[in-house]
Amino acid sequence: MLYAYRLVTSGLELMPIESDLKEALWIDLLNPLQTQVEALAALGVTVPTLADMEEIEVSNRLYREGDTEVLTVVLPGLNKMKEPSFGPVAFLITPERLVTVRYHTPRPFETFAAHAGQSSAGCSGRRRVFLGLVEEIVARLADLLEGVGKALDAQSHIAFRDPPPRGDELASALRILGRQSEQVAKYRHALLTVERALSSFGLGLDERGDKAQREILKALVRDCQALAVHGDFLSARVSQLTDVNFGLINLEQSNTSRIFSVVAVLFMPPTLVASVYGMNFPNLPGIENPYGYHIATVLMLGSGLGTYLLCKWKKWL
Template sequence: MLHAFTAGTRGLARMGQETPMAPGSQIAHALWIDLYRPLDSQIAAVEGLGIEVPTLADMEEIEISNRLYREDGSDFMTVVVPGQTPDGRHISGPVTFILTPARLVTVRHHAPRSFETYPERADRSTAGCTSPERIFLGLIEEIVARQADLLEGIGRGLDSVSVHVLGDASPDELQHALGEVGRQGELLGRIRLALLTLERALSFYDQTLATHPQGKDLHTIIKGQIRDIGSLAVHGDFLSSRVSLSVDATLGMINLAQNTTVRIVSVVAALFMPPTLIASMYGMNFAVMPELDKPWGYPFAIGLMIASALGTWAFFKWKDWL
């Protein structure tokens, strides 16, 4: 899909439909072109403007020289941002920002939430939306704000898990809590990766502003965004320690529940040990066993086994093991 935007009376106004457009159409006047899982015809339309669109394989390269570089006066910056695939799976995927003097082009193959919310409130961002550079910084600000929201959601999720784990949770609830902590930890890892790549991209772009007419103003905005990213990174470290604590607490409660079960089984086994010993003694095939000739021999053996079991039970109660 291809989305083309220009500055509107409020936020960014969509210029075209989600259909292929020819190089001579209205996308030539767009300030922001967003390519989401683009078709070959849509890629050709953008390349007709003199912009080389990277493939997904190029975007997934982990070499920093392939993610952040300047070519023919355009800045290519690739970051990794959490989002959803068309089938609803949550992943971290690459997003490439191609910043030219005339427009911003973004290329992505998954759907970060920020790309849906930014156009309507682009004019309320710190940078505004009057130029490609400001749209780029405004979109980065929206992405960073989204990561902050996700971190707050992780905090609330861990709070809920702690309440259940430290309360009277059943084994099934503890198992569910452990899975929930794992999911929150996985999301936290994706957020921390996003913050790292965003900080790298901003630092790279900041170095290219020396000759830019608005370099001083943009540098101030970038500096503030990097400071925000640093604060979120510290918050992420705090939540990471909370995830570890929640995992330890959940596993500890599971172990306590298992120990209770094992203790009950051990006590039951201990109660049957003395009667089993007595039954084994009277089951031996010795020639002389006085009780075998007596009519009270069988009731005596049964009573002795019951008394031994009751004595063992009373001893356990006295020791407060039951």
């Protein structure tokens, strides 16, 4: 898919499919077709492949090709199956326009054009469109981290409620905490790639002499750093809640083991009585007593009851 936007008085406007791409200020490529890649090549833009964008080396993610700056970041979004995923997004800043290349759907790319004119960076040029789009991305990451915080608040309420959670609730909590930990790590990585891209973008701003852009850039970098710190805080909360849940599981297992141990103790005295009177000796005392069975039964019940009362008094039950 190819989405081309041109500058209008109110901001950015989606151009019809048959429009001339030379008029576009922002071209957004989603899973580009070969014909679309060739159309961009006619404008002097080399579209990177997914394999190029997934390279780990910084030199393959942040570089300059002629007059074009290429900045690649990793962002959360939805894949073709509408499932949450993380993938690379390339920003190609040419002398005439901004070109973005992506193979999944981060939400900011769907929402930015509608209010690009109201962003703090504006959209009067391709660099301002880039800054405005990054501002939308940072705001989206902040919302996602806030969502993780709310999920952790819910898990904290469950862990510290009275009565405490049991069995399946604790197992479910551990799975949820594991997912949240993974999400925080990915959002943290996304913020790192965005901050690195902004730093690379800012290297030439002094030469361009746009003070307003430099101030917006500094604010975005500060936002990324603040969100990274918040991500570290959320990771610490996940670890703390995980420890609490493991502690509750250990307590529950200990209580279960204690109950079985006490029950075993309760049956020990009756078992002793039964064992004594179950001996096959001909001269066993009381073996000829007509009330021997009743006496043995009373002894077994009494010894079991006495052991139970002792355990209750010691608060072992």
